[in-house]
Amino acid sequence: MSEVIWITGASSGIGEAFAKEFARLGGYRLVLSARREPELERVKAQCLNQGLDSDDVLVLPLDVTDTDSHTDKVKTVLDTMGQVDMLINNAGVSQRSWCVDTDLEVYRRIFEIDVYGQISLTKAVLPHMRGRQSGHLVVTSSVAGKVGAPLRTGYSMAKHAVMGFFDALRCEIAHEGISVSTITPGSIQSQVSVNAMRADGEAFGIMDDQIENGMDADRCAQEVVAKLLAKQREIPVGESAMEMGLLEMKRSNPEALFDMLEGMTANLRAQGVY
Template sequence: MNEPMDFSKCVVWITGASSGIGAALATQLAKRGSSLVLSARDTSALESVRNECLRNGATPDTVMVLPLDVLDIDAMADRTAEVVAQFGRIDLLLNNAGVSQRSTCVDTDLSVYRQMLDINVLGPIALSKAVLPMMLKQGSGTIAVTSSVAGKVGAPLRTGYCAAKHAVMGFFDALRTEIGPLGLQVTTITPGFIRTNVARNALNAQGKAAGMSDDDIEGGMSADECATAIIEGFVAGLPEIAVGKGPEMALLDLKRTDPEAAFRMLEEMAVKSGAIAVPHRQH
């Protein structure tokens, strides 16, 4: 177990804070008295989230808008220094920025796989490495990452996304073994289907935004409900926070207890999606 987190005393840096889970987390943490650093590429959207935080109890000196593209690895040391200059410390780095995928492997350009790994894996690794020396110096801190149920099981139309999210789980689980004995903590978050723009923003086979949602996402947990569950997980000291309400959450246990059944279930999901054309067999 991790140490329970008291958010009223925390400086929290959230990437992917301009919408979805990141924005919901920022708004709820403002109510709890956290000092917030909001990062994403879209400055105007970040300002809107900042204003929402101010309406929910934050003050101008406790919310910092810090534009950041997680692909801009060279900028991360300077952005980290800016946060420390503003607040003096970082108690929680929440690597939440990411992008999904909606395309079959056979159709997907290799450049899409590179984007999946660069955005979802190398970005969080680079920012964590930039923040880690400061946390080691202060002798405390938590590094967290938003992975996915897709970081535990393989899902159709998401080969690149699953590869990236599995890699994220492996990296941060391994990081926990190295920094846990030094007084630092790692938290991994595995959401299921959450009602955000994740499907609309997902990359298609050519690396363009898919531009449409899907029934699984639209029927999922709201971003606010998800943020509440994540925060409760931090308060409870959970090192891994699974959050969702749909049948996809059962896959986390099924993959361990009956992997064959999990594989068959996911194959059926692929066929039902309509993206997999199964040839008719003549008898």
């Protein structure tokens, strides 16, 4: 029976690109989850155009913050598809605001979406994978999950948190035949900055230059999916040499990195950004 890939945040951006890439490869069944059902149906149609049958794609609306629903959502997937071979925790929201201006509730909301929701759904799927002694758990983190960036204190908080959680989970369950992968993208073309939260929680509504000029989401998905299928445990992805270089600087010369980021922040403040 074909493997079942469950993707959250599948209605746009990287999640949509993951769905299309698995459909292009063929031999997989997909579960597409996000809050916006019409957009999920649009993504499903693209997957069918790649050659999948309608029964191969389950549209399952899901709000990751509604953690009380997660057990029932897993049951729906298992009743419909019979199994979950890979769960890609890709739902998330970013931020564009200075810490001193940001409402505490914004931090709470980012954490609920980007961290607690991913943990809750993972824990709901985990008993099934443990019972089968097989499975692959994936989370989309970010370069900001390794490097603290200006205007993203909440986003960096959340992405550092999921990196830590899934790295720790990996060593706990490896002996049960379950793999864990963390994805650390740089700037990928998507609506991430448009949908990011301002200091008051409203949508930022602006396309960042670095996102607009970032890596094409389909190319990102092709690279990531190939590495997921190879069971790579940490997957950095991006075309910006500067962003990818930040990951190496954090390991090799953190003091120089901190100096560089402080200079970057000073420039943003001088420009009156946000």
